[in-house]
Amino acid sequence: MKVLVTGGAGFIGSAVVRHIITNTQASVVNVDKLTYAGNLASLETVAGSSRYAFEQVDVCHRQELERVFNQYQPDVVMHLAAESHVDRSIDGPAAFIETNIVGTYTLLEAARSYWSALPAERKTAFRFHHISTDEVFGDLHGSDDLFTETTPYAPSSPYSASKASSDHLVRAWHRTYGLPVIVTNCSNNYGPYHFPEKLIPLMILNALAGKALPVYGKGNQIRDWLYVEDHARALYKVVTEGEVGETYNIGGHNEKQNIEVVRTLCSLLEELAPQKPAGVQHYEDLITYVTDRPGHDLRYAIDAGKIERELGWAPQETFDSGLRKTVQWFLANQTWWRAVLDGSYSLQRLGQGS
Incomplete structure (x- = not known):
């Protein structure tokens, strides 16, 4: 099977690519624009595989997408390319409208054109899997x-509104044109290779640097946390075994308040990184409460019963085991995150394809 993954250099996308190359016989073509959140270093463990190919292409670029479809002849599409940071969407929503809405529309049209011309057997087997939130x-x-x-x-936010719009487009292309789609909506992901602007990696790296740990409001926002490698397994199971036209919610069964997450991270760091920065007696002393962001949702929680019942997927990691693995990974992979923090990882964009 040939899988076209959009956004495969991002956090979740790279986990999907690593999972497919490492644990299946499928081939992957990774289509990624390489925005600030795309990092080819997250794929170093699989980049040398003969079953992996990379194309630096913007999902808003129809002609380039058609070239990729024609060149690689994928059997399925896994669409993860998206602008995904809520704070950034509040400060600058235009990029979210462009990538998440216009980009999804452009990809749907390129996929529909390609799918329509496939031989009957391949046309029946084709899937367009849209990954949402x-x-x-x-x-x-x-x-x-x-x-x-x-x-x-x-x-509630420009980000979530743009993702909702893309979900609606995908379902409309199924109902109107018959494109064989599947949609998944997931809870908050965490784990290795997580871009440092997000809560968990930000807290880890700020703590290690002796910087403030900024917590919105009272920190009482509740999220359901899903280890990214559990999510990658779920996504591959959905695209290979899920029913066309169906939606599957994917969650980790780990509801935690943000402040609880931060305190747990501090406790883990006390154990795993006891040599603290100068002037820091306890990591928890770095917690700082800041003004809440506009439109901040208080609680998200996923019922993942459908994917468990129908496809037999369940998360392998508990929150405690997954968070420990995450902290250990960041402590052991300073080269990766230091390159992100100092911006040197962005040099990868030069000379990478179209």
Whole structure:
């Protein structure tokens, strides 16, 4: 099987690529624009495989997408390319509209053109898997409520609104044109190779540098945390075994308040990195409460019962085991994150394809 992965140099996308190359016999063509969040160093362990290819292409570039489809002849598409940071979407929503909405539309049209011309057997087997987020559902108010596959959409930020728009486009292309699509909505991911602007890696690296650990509001926002490698396994299972036209929610069954996550990280660092920066007695002393961001949803939580019942997937990592692995990875891979922090990783964009 040949898999076209968009956004395969990003956090979740690179985990998907690594999983496919390492654990299956499928081939991957990774299509990534290499924005600030794309990092080819996250793929060094699989980049030398004869089953892996990279194309630096923007999903908004129709002609280049058609070239990639025609050249590589994929059997499935896994669409992960997206602008994904809520704070950035508040400061500058235009990029989110362009990539998440226009880019998804452009990719859908390129895929539809390619799929329409396939021989009957390959046409039947083709899949377009759109990877989305639980943030499209907005806020959960009840303490026992969970997002299901039929929860109404109520996005709160420019980011989640753009992802909701892309979800609607994908489902419309299925209903109107018959394109064989599958949609997944996941909870907050964490793990190795996570870009340092996100909560968990930001807290780890700030703590190691003796910097403040900024927590929005009171830190009482609740998220369901999913280890990224569990997510990658789920996504591959969905694209190979899921039903066309269906949606699957993917979650880790790990609801935690943000402040609880930060304190747990501090505790792990006390154990795993006891040599603290000068002037720091306890990592928790670095916690600083800052003004909450506009439109901040209080609680997200996923009901992942459908994918468990129908496809037999369940997360392998608990929050404690996954968070420990994450901290250990960041401590052992300083070359990767230091290159991100000093910007030298961005030199990869030079001379990389189109």
